[in-house]
Amino acid sequence: xxxxxxxxxxxxxxxxxxxxxxxxxxxxxxxxxxxxxxxxxxxxxxxxxxxxxxxxxxxxxxxxxxxxxxxxxxxxxxxxxxxxxxxxxxxxxxxxxxxxxxxxxxxxxxxxxxxxxxxxxxxxxxxxxxxx
Numbered sequence: 644x645x646x647x648x649x650x651x652x653x654x655x656x657x658x659x660x661x662x663x664x665x666x667x668x669x670x671x672x673x674x675x676x677x678x679x680x681x682x683x684x685x686x687x688x689x690x691x692x693x694x695x696x697x698x699x700x701x702x703x704x705x706x707x708x709x710x711x712x713x714x715x716x717x718x719x720x721x722x723x724x725x726x727x728x729x730x731x732x733x734x735x736x737x738x739x740x741x742x743x744x745x746x747x748x749x750x751x752x753x754x755x756x757x758x759x760x761x762x763x764x765x766x767x768x769x770x771x772x773x774x775x
Contacts, residue, residue, distance in 0.1 A: 644736055646763055648756040651745040655679040660741030663687075663732060665756055667694060670747035678745070682735060686728035689716050689755050697755075709753045716755055720762050729766050 645660075651670050655662060661681045664670075667688040670678075689697065693715055700708045719725045736742035742763070748754035 644739070644767060645741040646736075646744065646760050647741060648744045648746065648751075648754070648760055650751075651678055651747050658741060659743040660739045661736050662743045662745055663735065664745045665759055666746050666748075667691060668747075673747075680745070684728055684732055686724040687720075687732055687759055690719055693719065694755075704750065704753050706753075712755075713758045716758050717762060720759070729763060732763060733767055 647659075649659070651664060651666075651673055655678075659679075662679055664678060664680050664683045665687045667685055667690075669683075688694070689712075693712070696715075697704075697708075697712045720729055732742065744756045744760055746754060746756040748756060
């Protein structure tokens with residue numbers, strides 16, 4: 644399965660596959676019709692507290708702060724409701740060639756959707772994960 648990250652503000656593409664918004668808050672200025680979503684997976688997004696901590700970084704998202712954020716976010720994804728959200732995303736994407744994770748984030752490299760993508764790929768290839 645191919646998993647990509649795309650800004651929700653970019654127009655839907657024919658090769659997007661299953662499009663899922665993975666932000667906790669609905670993006671400003673985007674209608675639900677224009678987003679062309681299969682799902683809005685709020686539980687796959689960082690908690691409100693973690694999101695506030697990330698956006699409150701006085702160093703403007705330094706690499707060290709991003710690593711700390713990514714570690715804390717992965718911990719959230721390892722327990723409920725994050726773990727259930729990962730499984731739901733993988734189930735939603737089953738049979739699709741591509742899962743497109745949509746986010747309103749401006750930074751294409753340091754964002755929660757990149758961390759989520761890595762967690763999904765790891766979970767999808769776990770030997771103990773049952774198929775189906």
